[in-house]
Amino acid sequence: MSIHLSFKSYSLPFIAAWQSAHERQWQRAGWLVRIAAAGDCGYGDAAPLPAAGTEAPAATVSRLHHWQQRVGQLSAVADDLTAIYAALAELAAAVPSAAPAADCAVETALLDLCAKLRGWPLRGWLSAQAVEIQCIPVNAALGAVSKQTAAAVTASAALGFRVFKLKVGIAPLADELRWLHTVAAALPSDGQLRLDANQAWDVDTAQQAIRALQQADLPIESLEEPLAQPTDAALVALQQQCDFALALDESLARRDWWTAPLTVPVRRVVLKPSALGGLRPTLALAEAALAGGVEVVVTSVLESAAGIWATAQVAAAIIAEQSVLNQTVMPRTLAQGLATSDWLARDLGAAPLVRAGYLHLNDAPGSGFVPHPT
Ligand SMILES: O=C(O)CCC(=O)C1=CC=C[C@@H](O)[C@@H]1C(=O)O
Numbered sequence: 001m002s003i004h005l006s007f008k009s010y011s012l013p014f015i016a017a018w019q020s021a022h023e024r025q026w027q028r029a030g031w032l033v034r035i036a037a038a039g040d041c042g043y044g045d046a047a048p049l050p051a052a053g054t055e056a057p058a059a060t061v062s063r064l065h066h067w068q069q070r071v072g073q074l075s076a077v078a079d080d081l082t083a084i085y086a087a088l089a090e091l092a093a094a095v096p097s098a099a100p101a102a103d104c105a106v107e108t109a110l111l112d113l114c115a116k117l118r119g120w121p122l123r124g125w126l127s128a129q130a131v132e133i134q135c136i137p138v139n140a141a142l143g144a145v146s147k148q149t150a151a152a153v154t155a156s157a158a159l160g161f162r163v164f165k166l167k168v169g170i171a172p173l174a175d176e177l178r179w180l181h182t183v184a185a186a187l188p189s190d191g192q193l194r195l196d197a198n199q200a201w202d203v204d205t206a207q208q209a210i211r212a213l214q215q216a217d218l219p220i221e222s223l224e225e226p227l228a229q230p231t232d233a234a235l236v237a238l239q240q241q242c243d244f245a246l247a248l249d250e251s252l253a254r255r256d257w258w259t260a261p262l263t264v265p266v267r268r269v270v271l272k273p274s275a276l277g278g279l280r281p282t283l284a285l286a287e288a289a290l291a292g293g294v295e296v297v298v299t300s301v302l303e304s305a306a307g308i309w310a311t312a313q314v315a316a317a318i319i320a321e322q323s324v325l326n327q328t329v330m331p332r333t334l335a336q337g338l339a340t341s342d343w344l345a346r347d348l349g350a351a352p353l354v355r356a357g358y359l360h361l362n363d364a365p366g367s368g369f370v371p372h373p374t
């Protein structure tokens with residue numbers, strides 16, 4: 001027997017341009033990683049998105065070549081399981097990774113394979129209690145606030161979503177505030193807005209935005225990455241002015257979160273396994289954040305179903321840990337940013353089902369991802 005790692009590029013069109021303050025994209029490109037051993041195989045998604053804190057695609061592909069060679073070397077001198085565990089140990093030692101999207105894909109494929117060989121759902125490999133978690137509350141990912149209509153928001157609410165994520169920081173603030181009022185008027189009575197400025201604003205604009213949102217009493221659940229220069233001092237001051245949570249997302253990748261104790265100047269962190277080097281580093285960072293009373297939300301990087309299944313598995317593990325660790329700090333489970341598969345016009349396999357505002361996992365061994373026949 002031997003272990004074989006292969007990867008195949010994919011390019012999946014979006015149904016409409018995905019726009020943030022950082023970028024505007026019409027398609028999602030990446031590599032589907034497959035690791036075959038011991039009569040089974042595991043899959044991972046290498047989906048670099050530099051704006052979200054990953055490496056550039058050229059670095060992803062060169063890192064995948066590295067792992068292809070390394071897995072071959074390991075399997076030449078050990079039995080399959082020993083070689084798989086050795087590769088997982090090398091991945092763990094590589095954190096913080098210089099190519100987190102590639103490392104995430106290889107780790108995911110190995111964990112998917114290990115879980116399948118044991119007959120466990122992948123989340124059970126990450127946390128024993130997580131097997132119980134079958135449903136994960138998710139937010140609607142609506143896109144840029146400028147593109148919303150009352151009808152679209154009503155339709156999304158009718159699907160069961162209660163948290164609606166919007167991109168801001170793209171158009172002038174006065175226009176975006178006007179559009180936010182229109183969206184808010186179309187929300188169900190218990191609906192909330194999750195905003196993401198993707199580092200668009202200077203401190204003055206961010207303060208102005210927060211003041212206007214609070215004065216208008218809009219139902220803001222949180223605001224991700226308000227500042228172009230996200231210094232701790234500026235973020236602490238801004239969070240003090242806010243009734244709602246501010247969140248770190250893409251700026252997290254540039255923090256020394258692995259060797260130093262985790263200090264977070266805002267109430268929430270948004271974790272993306274592709275930007276953090278894998279599912280286990282994401283779980284470790286989540287545990288450190290939760291232990292410090294920081295809220296945790298896991299989101300996709302708009303990757304294929306191979307990545308969404310795996311990201312949902314680690315989100316379930318974090319939710320399970322959270323209820324054990326931190327019941328009082330985290331009284332309710334926050335909506336996770338995993339409902340992005342509908343942005344893709346086609347996919348590499350069936351994405352997890354999203355119904356009534358929840359993503360549904362199953363008990364199938366592994367991540368749950370099954371590729372479409374090619
Ligand atoms: O959080 C969600 O609901 C979906 C994911 C999402 O919004 C993002 C994924 C990847 C890059 C960004 O455009 C954006 C984000 O910054 O959170």
Ligand SMILES: [Mg+2]
Pocket residue numbers: 196198224225249250270
């Ligand atoms: Mg974000």
